[in-house]
Amino acid sequence: MPVSVKHSQLIYDALKSCDVRLVSALPETWLVHLIRMAEDDPEMVLVRLAKEEEGVGISAGAHLAGVKSAMLMQNHGFLASINGIVSLAHLYHIPLLMLISYRGEFGERDPWQTQGGMSTEPLLRSLGIPYDRLDDPSHVAARINKAQTLAEASLSPVALLLGRDLMWEE
Amino acid sequence: MLRIEALQAIYPQLEECVVVTIMGAVSAELQSLGHRPNFFYLLHAMGLASSMGLGIALSRPELPVVVFDGDGSILMNLGSLTTMARYRPKNLLHVVFDNESLLSVGGFPPATATGSDIAGMAAAAGIPHTVTVHTLEAFTDAFSTARTAGELTTIVAKVEAKGPPLFLTDLPMLENRFQFQRHLRDMRAN
Numbered sequence: 001m002p003v004s005v006k007h008s009q010l011i012y013d014a015l016k017s018c019d020v021r022l023v024s025a026l027p028e029t030w031l032v033h034l035i036r037m038a039e040d041d042p043e044m045v046l047v048r049l050a051k052e053e054e055g056v057g058i059s060a061g062a063h064l065a066g067v068k069s070a071m072l073m074q075n076h077g078f079l080a081s082i083n084g085i086v087s088l089a090h091l092y093h094i095p096l097l098m099l100i101s102y103r104g105e106f107g108e109r110d111p112w113q114t115q116g117g118m119s120t121e122p123l124l125r126s127l128g129i130p131y132d133r134l135d136d137p138s139h140v141a142a143r144i145n146k147a148q149t150l151a152e153a154s155l156s157p158v159a160l161l162l163g164r165d166l167m168w169e170e
Numbered sequence: 171m172l173r174i175e176a177l178q179a180i181y182p183q184l185e186e187c188v189v190v191t192i193m194g195a196v197s198a199e200l201q202s203l204g205h206r207p208n209f210f211y212l213l214h215a216m217g218l219a220s221s222m223g224l225g226i227a228l229s230r231p232e233l234p235v236v237v238f239d240g241d242g243s244i245l246m247n248l249g250s251l252t253t254m255a256r257y258r259p260k261n262l263l264h265v266v267f268d269n270e271s272l273l274s275v276g277g278f279p280p281a282t283a284t285g286s287d288i289a290g291m292a293a294a295a296g297i298p299h300t301v302t303v304h305t306l307e308a309f310t311d312a313f314s315t316a317r318t319a320g321e322l323t324t325i326v327a328k329v330e331a332k333g334p335p336l337f338l339t340d341l342p343m344l345e346n347r348f349q350f351q352r353h354l355r356d357m358r359a360n
Contacts, residue, residue, distance in 0.1 A: 047224070047225075054250055057215070057220070060225060061221070061226040062228070062229045063351075064210070064226065065229035066230070066354060067229035083215065087216075088214065091343065092343060
């Protein structure tokens with residue numbers, strides 16, 4: 001499977017260095033290594049979800065209980081989480097660090113991923129969620145650290161879009 | 171059984187618990203019995219109270235966590251039963267008040283009014299202990315037992331479709347949110 005183990009490790013190490021101690025996730029191809037790393041790490045609580053919106057509640061609970069968390073999801077999982085983001089995270093000023101695999105961009109071969117790809121950034125903008133991309137391994141650690149810092153300071157959701165060039169090795 | 175009678179009966183036991191409630195009647199009735207800083211009322215995001223309770227329980231295994239859920243709310247997030255069951259935190263008690271009515275929006279019948287069995291679904295999802303109770307005495311017994319059982323429990327309490335006249339209280343959402351967070355932090359210090 002040509003999902004980059006090396007770049008998944010970079011992302012995982014950056015989360016750890018931000019003191020993230022709980023990760024919620026729903027499996028998708030690009031996230032398999034990240035989820036395995038969380039599962040193999042005795043210092044990390046991995047919560048496997050049935051649907052991504054649960055992760056908003058779990059991260060909100062973790063935040064109020066004093067634990068930093070991150071959410072691993074596909075962009076369709078972000079679409080499935082929007083009510084929770086608005087009526088829990090935004091309404092109650094809860095920080096969320098959302099790592100979203102950005103399917104449906106240039107290079108996408110799966111026809112079923114394409115519609116969600118076109119909706120992802122317009123929806124992030126319309127919800128007022130600050131976001132940045134992760135494409136180049138050299139900026140992964142700094143951008144994750146900055147995203148986490150802004151989420152905690154603003155008590156708001158922030159998103160990082162995991163791009164094809166970072167996650168997939170052709 | 172009236173929901174407020176059920177809440178009143180176990181209210182003294184909530185002092186040492188972290189409590190998360192759903193919106194509407196459950197939130198208003200618990201507040202009418204006396205707000206405490208360890209109570210968080212999720213006034214929107216229908217369905218996510220159980221997920222929040224799970225997040226707290228997994229983050230702070232030393233704290234007993236109680237979620238007061240409702241039939242309409244858990245039906246919107248049935249997957250949460252499977253996620254709770256997967257991790258089955260010993261410090262989480264999940265109470266579902268089932269009045270077979272979407273009371274706050276005019277009393278429309280949810281699926282529990284036509285036979286769907288939440289305790290049955292919770293058991294099938296893998297929640298280790300599940301029970302449905304119809305009387306105040308049975309509820310009080312089930313709650314006290316679950317508090318000391320040390321195992322994830324879902325109690326479905328069948329209650330009458332009656333609620334308070336008003337759902338608004340004088341506690342602003344954000345005051346509740348920050349007070350609750352600060353209180354949980356202080357519970358760590360103790």
